[in-house]
Amino acid sequence: MRRRLPVIIAFGIGFLMLIQYFIPHPRSEEFYNVIVQQWFIIIFAFMYIFALRSFFMHHITKVKRKKEGYIFSAVAMVSVLFMLLSGLITSRGPFFDSLYNYMIAPLQGTMFSLLAFFIASAAFRAFRARNVQATLLLVTATIVMIGRVPIGDYLWRGMPDLVEWIMTVPSMAAMRGIRIGVGLGAVATAMKIMLGIERSYMGGE
Amino acid sequence: MLIGLLFFFGQMPITVVATTDSISLKPPTNLRAMDTPNDHGESITLFWDRPLDISNIEGYQIFREAEDESLHLAGYAPVNKTEYLDQLGLRNNVEYQYSMRSINPEGVVSIFSELPPVVTAYPQWFKKNEVNILIMIIIYLGLVVYFVRIARKGKKIFLRRIPGLDALEEAVGRATEMGKPILYVPGIWPMDEIGTIAAMNILKPVSKKVAQYESRIIVPCIDPIVMNVAQQTVKEGFTEAGRPDRYNQDDVFFLTSAQFAYAAGVNGIMVREKPATNLFLGVFFAESLLLAETGNATGAIQIAGTDRVPQLPFFVAACDYCIMGEELYAASAYLSEDPRLISSIKAQDWGKMAILISLFFGSVFSIFGLRFILSWFSAG
Missing domain, CATH: 2.60.40.10 (Immunoglobulins)
Structure with a gap:
């Protein structure tokens, strides 16, 4: 029963959600809102307690054992507690907003901006003409890069059209091929879960 | 206005x-x-x-x-x-x-x-305009059930090799030889996403292998529900391998729920712990290259897999092996070698064949102005 009950629940909810998709009636929408929005919020809220426990246990262990970089663990814990307390004390007031807008948002922006440099280094490696495929990739990428900036049009009038063709015909064809596979794979995985064939995600065979 | x-x-x-x-x-x-x-x-x-x-x-x-x-x-x-x-x-x-x-x-x-x-105005009880989707789902379900029955009868089903998944054994072995951990990143999307479920399905055989090799696996999570599922999955993998004593709950932990803070945290783990193997399997967005490039710089063997098509080029450029799109969903069946799971991949192949045939005839007929095949595939 310990194994069978989750499978029954997965099948029942999965089947109801599938049926719900084909029923536009307000009752059906209500059901979706209850399951997806309300239940999910309740489960998520409880799971956050476990998540915070895991977070603190992980970092406290690191600080206790003075593992490499344990100072970052201390900073992480202090920051979480500080944000939590500032939110609770000020009822998410201007001070809390300032912490978010002037500390967290710029830090996240900084991480995102690093992407430009990482793209450059990854492109440098990927575009080395080691074989025919890599050379083809290098040539195509160079055409697309040049065609996307004004100098491409200046060098040759047909360049933007060529780039458009590369993006909308060969590139799109490859992407759609993968997407069709993804779509079918997703449906097959959902069916395997609903039918109880796939159970790895719940810890059992 | x-x-x-x-x-x-x-x-x-x-x-x-x-x-x-x-x-x-x-x-x-x-x-x-x-x-x-x-x-x-x-x-x-x-x-x-x-x-x-x-x-x-x-x-x-x-x-x-x-x-x-x-x-x-x-x-x-x-x-x-x-x-x-x-x-x-x-x-x-x-x-x-x-x-x-x-x-x-x-x-x-x-x-x-x-x-x-x-x-x-009144509400309807059935979307008649999407009956084609329902019929296709029923046909597809029939194919899945049919091939599962065939597999149960013991018929051998051919499955092509997937280099990225074949390399998993080698990657876990390498980590054991080097005495370093394996980093498993299950993406940044919650548990209701099929890609995340696929990541959890792969985590089970991977953690089983890790336990067999007496190595260590680190799983930082961005979502509390994913963390709980991952903990249970890794625990079960270690138990099945006969090494429940080696399971450490603190190695499967919640990092943060913010996308770039998560990327920074995982990068920090890569730089400090220097895992011998990095596995990025699940749903990824802009952080994909941040993770893969850092892993590449640390010299780890990297296997990535995602169903997000725009992220695939980044993984191809920065990782040793890339599991593309549907291969992510097939990975669990491939690794477990369970005939019932493998049989569903056969149903997928038949589905793709049906779509290919429809594409061909749809294109030919539409040239002559006959659009009935195309209208079959349009919803709404």
Whole structure:
């Protein structure tokens, strides 16, 4: 029963959600809102307690054992507690907003901006003409890069059209091929879960 | 602004003063009103024919009236339109009377169009326009069940090699030899995403292998529910391998719920712990290259897999092996070698074959103006 009950629940909810998709009636929408929005919020809220426990246990262990970089663990814990307390004390007031807008948002922006440099280094490696495929990739990428900036049009009038063709015909064809596979794979995985064939995600065979 | 205008006009008394302009301006003809099909109600669709001379017309004013609603302006449609969806303040099971008139740029209006029969909005119990999707799902389900039955009878099903998954054994072995951990990143999307479920399905055989090799696996999670599932999955993998004592709950932990903070945290783990193997399997977005490039810099063997097509080039560029799209879903079956799971991949292949055949015939027929195959695949 310990194994069978989750499978029954997965099948029942999965089947109801599938049926719900084909029923536009307000009752059906209500059901979706209850399951997806309300239940999910309740489960998520409880799971956050476990998540915070895991977070603190992980970092406290690191600080206790003075593992490499344990100072970052201390900073992480202090920051979480500080944000939590500032939110609770000020009822998410201007001070809390300032912490978010002037500390967290710029830090996240900084991480995102690093992407430009990482793209450059990854492109440098990927575009080395080691074989025919890599050379083809290098040539195509160079055409697309040049065609996307004004100098491409200046060098040759047909360049933007060529780039458009590369993006909308060969590139799109490859992407759609993968997407069709993804779509079918997703449906097959959902069916395997609903039918109880796939159970790895719940810890059992 | 549009709502403001509608409200403004809606409050105005409706009087029609016959002028030379208003007489020359013709209203739309053949006005039809019907309940919008396949929806939750509270919506009525109007159709009309344009007047023969539209040179001086800017658009059409749509008026509505009910038993407890006086005639008022309910909407506006530009001159080139012949259809309007009215959803503003409509109630189900109430009879509405519609009428329309043309308006020119100077604000002169025509007389009202002929009145169509009264119409009522009501909710439907079935989306008839998506019956094709339902039939395809049933056929596909039939294929899955059929191949599972065949697999149960013991028939051998061929599965092509997937280098990225074949390399998993080697990657775990390498980590053991180097005495370093394996980093498993299950993506950044919650548990309701099929890609995340696939990542959890792969985590089980991976953690089993890790336990067999007596190595260590680190799983930082971005979502609390994913963390709980991952903990249970890794624990089960270690137990099945006969090494429950080696399972450390603190190695499967919650890092943060913010995307780039998570990327920074995982990068920190890569730089400090220097895992011998990095596995990025699940749903990834802009952080994919941040993770893969850092892993590449630390010299780890990297296997990545995602169903997000735009992220695939980044993983291809920065990782040793890349599991593309549907291979991510097939990975669990591939690793477990369970015939029942492998058989579902066969159903996928048949599905793809059916789509390929439909694409071919759909293209050929549409060249000759026959679009019935294409219409079969359109929803809505």
